[in-house]
Amino acid sequence: MGLTITEKILARAAGRGAVEPGDILRVKVDLVMGHDVTLPLSILELGRMGAARVFDAGKVVAVSDHFAPASNVKAAEQIKAVRDFARDQGLVHHFEPGCGQSGVCHALLPEEGLILPGYVVVGADSHTTTYGALGAFGTGMGSTDIAAAMALGETWLRVPQSLRLYYHGQPGRWICGKDLILHTLGRLSVAGAIYKAMEFCGPVIEKLAMSDRFTMCNMAVEAGAKNGIIAPDATTEEYLKGRVTGAYEPLTSDSDACYAVTYDFDCQDLEPQVAFPFSPDNVRPVQDAAAVAIDAVIIGSCTNGRLEDLRVAGEILRGRKVARGVRLIVIPATQRTYLEALKEGLLEVFAEAGAAVGTPTCGPCFGGHMGLLAAGERAVSTTNRNFVGRMGHPESQVYLASPAVAAASAVLGRIAHPEEVAD
Amino acid sequence: MKRLRGKAWRVGDNVDTDQIIAGRYLSLTDPEELGRHCFEGSYPHLAGGFGKGDIIVAGENFGCGSSREHAVIALKALGASCVIARSFARIFFRNCVNLGLLPLECPSGVAGIEAGDELSIDPAEGKVLNLTRGLAFHFGPWPPFLEEILAAGDLTTYVRRQLSQV
Numbered sequence: 001m002g003l004t005i006t007e008k009i010l011a012r013a014a015g016r017g018a019v020e021p022g023d024i025l026r027v028k029v030d031l032v033m034g035h036d037v038t039l040p041l042s043i044l045e046l047g048r049m050g051a052a053r054v055f056d057a058g059k060v061v062a063v064s065d066h067f068a069p070a071s072n073v074k075a076a077e078q079i080k081a082v083r084d085f086a087r088d089q090g091l092v093h094h095f096e097p098g099c100g101q102s103g104v105c106h107a108l109l110p111e112e113g114l115i116l117p118g119y120v121v122v123g124a125d126s127h128t129t130t131y132g133a134l135g136a137f138g139t140g141m142g143s144t145d146i147a148a149a150m151a152l153g154e155t156w157l158r159v160p161q162s163l164r165l166y167y168h169g170q171p172g173r174w175i176c177g178k179d180l181i182l183h184t185l186g187r188l189s190v191a192g193a194i195y196k197a198m199e200f201c202g203p204v205i206e207k208l209a210m211s212d213r214f215t216m217c218n219m220a221v222e223a224g225a226k227n228g229i230i231a232p233d234a235t236t237e238e239y240l241k242g243r244v245t246g247a248y249e250p251l252t253s254d255s256d257a258c259y260a261v262t263y264d265f266d267c268q269d270l271e272p273q274v275a276f277p278f279s280p281d282n283v284r285p286v287q288d289a290a291a292v293a294i295d296a297v298i299i300g301s302c303t304n305g306r307l308e309d310l311r312v313a314g315e316i317l318r319g320r321k322v323a324r325g326v327r328l329i330v331i332p333a334t335q336r337t338y339l340e341a342l343k344e345g346l347l348e349v350f351a352e353a354g355a356a357v358g359t360p361t362c363g364p365c366f367g368g369h370m371g372l373l374a375a376g377e378r379a380v381s382t383t384n385r386n387f388v389g390r391m392g393h394p395e396s397q398v399y400l401a402s403p404a405v406a407a408a409s410a411v412l413g414r415i416a417h418p419e420e421v422a423d
Numbered sequence: 424m425k426r427l428r429g430k431a432w433r434v435g436d437n438v439d440t441d442q443i444i445a446g447r448y449l450s451l452t453d454p455e456e457l458g459r460h461c462f463e464g465s466y467p468h469l470a471g472g473f474g475k476g477d478i479i480v481a482g483e484n485f486g487c488g489s490s491r492e493h494a495v496i497a498l499k500a501l502g503a504s505c506v507i508a509r510s511f512a513r514i515f516f517r518n519c520v521n522l523g524l525l526p527l528e529c530p531s532g533v534a535g536i537e538a539g540d541e542l543s544i545d546p547a548e549g550k551v552l553n554l555t556r557g558l559a560f561h562f563g564p565w566p567p568f569l570e571e572i573l574a575a576g577d578l579t580t581y582v583r584r585q586l587s588q589v
Contacts, residue, residue, distance in 0.1 A: 024566055037449045041492055049582045067450055074450040126490040126514055142492035142518035148582045156568060190437050191484040195513050224484060224512055279437065366489070367446035385488060387441040394445075394464030 002254025004162040005229055006197040009137040009251060013120045021161040021260075029059070030119040030136075032149045035105050036064040037366075038124035040081045041143035046151060054089050055153030061114065062086045063105040064096040066362045071369035103334025103360040106130035106218060106302035111334055113243030117232040117250045122149050127302050127384065129220045133213035134240070135232035135250055140221060160226045161260035162197040162253075167204035169268030174418045176312070177212025178304055178382065178402035180204070181219045182273035184265065186283030194224035196260065199253065204267050205230060210239045211308035218303050219384050222280040272417060274380075275400035278388045286405055289415040296379040297328045297410040298391075299403055300358070301365045304382035305333030307340050309403040314346040316407035316422050317353040323413030328355040329371040335360055353410075367391050373398070380409045424546035424573060427504045427525070429476035432469050433538040436482035440494040440515065442466070443486070449493055457493055458500025473501050478544070480536050481508040486515025495522045505544060507551065509533045520569055521578035527551065532560035546573075 003011065003018060011019045013027035032054075034042050039062055046054075054060045062082050067075035079096065086094035093114065095102045101112060106127050109115055117135035121128060124146040131138030141155070149155045165184060185192075198220040205213070213230050220228025230236075232250035240248075271285035299305070299313050310332060322328045330350045332338040338360055341347050350357050356371070363370030365383040373379055373392030379399070381391065386398035401409070404418040411421050442465035444457055451457050462470045479485075479498065485508040486494060495518045498506070505525035519526040525546060532551045536542065540555040551560040565573065575581040 024568055037491065037493075040452060045579050048579045050586050051582075072450060074452075078450055078452075124490060124492075126488065128490075140490040140514050142490055142495070142514060142521060144492060144521040144578050145517055148521075148578055151582055151586065158566075190487055191510070194484060194510060224487060226513055366449070367441070368449070372447075385439075385441070387439045387488060389445050389464050390441050 001258055002256035004197065004199060004253045004257040004259070005135065005231055005251050006137060006162055006199065006227060007159060009118055009120060010157060010159055012118070019159045021159050023159045025157055025159060026154055027120055027157055028154050029122050029149050031059050031061060031114060031121045032146060033061045033063065033105060033109065033121065033123035033128065034143070034146050035066055035125060036068055036079050036082050037066045038143045038146065039085065040078045042124060042147040042150065043081060043085050045144045045147035049147060049151050051151035054150045057090045058092045060089070060091055060150050061093040061109065062091055063108060065104045066366060067368050068361060069097050069359060097359050097361065101335050103337065104302045104305060104362050107306055107333035107337070110134060110214065111336055116244055116246060116248040117236065118248055122146060122155055126221045127218050129225065129228045130214050130218040130302060132217040132220065132227050132229035133210065134236055135230065137227055137229065139227050160195055160197045162199050163193055164259040164262040165198055165200050165265065166202040166262060167200070167265045167267055168202050169204065169266045171204060171267040171270055174272050174404045175267065175270055176402050176404065177208060177215035179270060179273045180267065181216045182275050182283045182400065183270060185219065185222050185275070185281040186273070187263065188223045190222060190224060190279055190281045192223045193220065196225055198223065198225045198228045200228065200230050206233065209308060210235060211306040214306065215303055219280065222384060272402055272405050274405065274415060275386055277386050277397040277399065280385060280400060286401070286415065286417050289399060292378065292399065292415045294326060294380055294409060294414060295377040296371065296373060297326060297406050298364055298371060298379060298381040298383065299406050300331030300333060301362065301383040302333060303384040304403050305331060305337065307337045309382065310337065310341050310346050313403045313407040314349045316404060316411065316418060318349045320353055320411050320421070322354040322410050326410055326413045328353065328410040329358060329364065330355045331358040331363060331370065332360055364391050380406050380415055382406050427476065427544040429478045429504050429542060430474060431478050431480045431536050431538060431540045431542050432473060434466055434479060434481045437484045437487055438481055439488035440486055440491050441488055443494040444491065444497040449491060454496050454500040457497040461497040461501040475502040476504045477502055478542050479503055479506040480533055481506060482533065483509045485511050487512035490514045492518050492522065495519055495524050499524055507532050507536070520572055523577040527562045529560055529562040532562070535560060
């Protein structure tokens with residue numbers, strides 16, 4: 001019996017030849033990540049564990065991205081705790097806005113070349129699944145688990161069953177990774193992949209750009225998955241070129257690997273997708289949302305704040321204005337993306353359209369700062385969750401969509417199909 | 424692991440960690456403060472009347488979404504002694520084990536417990552007793568490795584012992 005890519009990565013990290021779903025393994029971790037919301041708790045627990053040093057100062061990454069730049073004094077204290085920890089431990093990789101390269105962790109780490117195919121990455125953030133787009137095993141954990149991984153350089157994992165998600169057909173012009181993953185969530189539900197690996201494959205995935213692959217693996221956790229993963233190929237290699245120095249061996253699934261379920265997705269006539277409040281699996285085609293008037297549009301986050309996302313939004317917003325009564329907030333996910341968007345003239349397009357363009361931060365995505373919603377307000381957002389109160393008041397509403405739908409909606413003041421606006 | 428006793432509070436399916444503790448409170452670190460905002464906006468009646476030792480009884484996928492450990496800290500500070508659910512989201516399940524809040528996967532129990540029922544739980548026996556209705560439910564054993572963490576009380580204690588042996 002063959003192995004899936006996820007099983008191969010975990011077997012290797014556990015020093016075993018083969019593993020089966022259900023096996024509980026002790027695995028070595030290649031990278032451990034925490035941010036300004038979760039890391040302060042990890043730091044506290046590390047102290048209580050009696051661990052004076054982290055296992056490897058080059059493999060523990062600290063990112064201040066959620067409340068940074070500090071939104072209030074308590075947040076400033078948290079960010080300082082992360083900064084002090086990074087300094088005291090001599091961490092090689094510490095990122096904070098205003099201190100050179102920085103940004104939303106899951107956009108930043110791959111961009112900085114810190115994620116290699118075959119890696120086991122654990123992060124104190126649920127969207128650590130993002131790194132599967134590079135053929136790595138990435139999974140989220142809580143602060144105490146992460147503290148243990150920082151102390152020991154290993155963690156325990158149960159080998160997940162794998163789901164094979166196969167995408168075929170010729171998607172239309174406006175269909176991107178966000179539409180594919182929202183469509184998938186609509187079918188699987190938010191509990192459809194609990195404890196499982198979601199392996200995305202098929203001709204549509206093979207043609208997909210890295211940015212779209214990141215989006216899909218990012219939201220695998222929205223189906224409850226342990227990890228999302230895509231086999232490395234020429235696109236992956238192209239992305240890694242110039243970013244990573246170390247050698248890596250790309251792993252792929254065997255042709256006789258065992259899957260719990262195979263799902264088939266025909267993308268031929270897929271319309272842009274929108275997740276209605278209050279769940280990422282409450283998904284319908286954009287046409288069903290066309291009557292929904294909105295107050296705010298947010299473009300950014302670890303899901304859709306990459307340069308490719310901003311280019312799509314820029315294409316729609318170029319020479320147009322944000323509708324009266326609507327506010328548009330654009331937040332490039334990283335400093336590098338911000339700079340590239342600046343050089344390409346995209347930030348000018350957004351500013352001309354009337355948008356507020358922000359410093360890279362998670363900000364509004366988790367209801368932290370930088371554009372929260374008041375009671376009764378409705379937003380279209382390119383982020384990943386639309387739970388009750390996620391982006392502000394419990395009586396506000398969030399519709400999740402692609403950057404193209406978000407930009408078109410900002411122009412028309414209601415949820416819109418990109419073709420209603422674009423040339 | 425000692426016996427637990429408390430009143431049941433029902434919540435629905437797919438209760439996410441944003442509902443347990445909202446993002447805007449994640450710059451708080453004091454457990455008591457986090458506990459005061461637990462279920463704010465989502466289950467306000469529960470936030471008001473919850474007693475020490477009371478028990479959350481949930482549907483599918485409890486604790487989905489964000490990995491925030493603050494959710495478990497807030498539940499503990501609220502007074503919860505354990506959570507019984509049809510199923511758990513995996514990060515939340517780990518966080519519960521790691522912080523010593525018992526996560527009991529017990530679909531039959533969830534079906535046979537109403538809000539306000541008085542429950543008694545014997546973790547060692549794997550038994551939930553509904554004292555109000557005279558019903559008993561069983562939950563499966565945890566994997567041996569998890570038993571070790573639960574027996575230590577929490578993951579921090581478990582790792583501290585491990586490190587001190589090196």
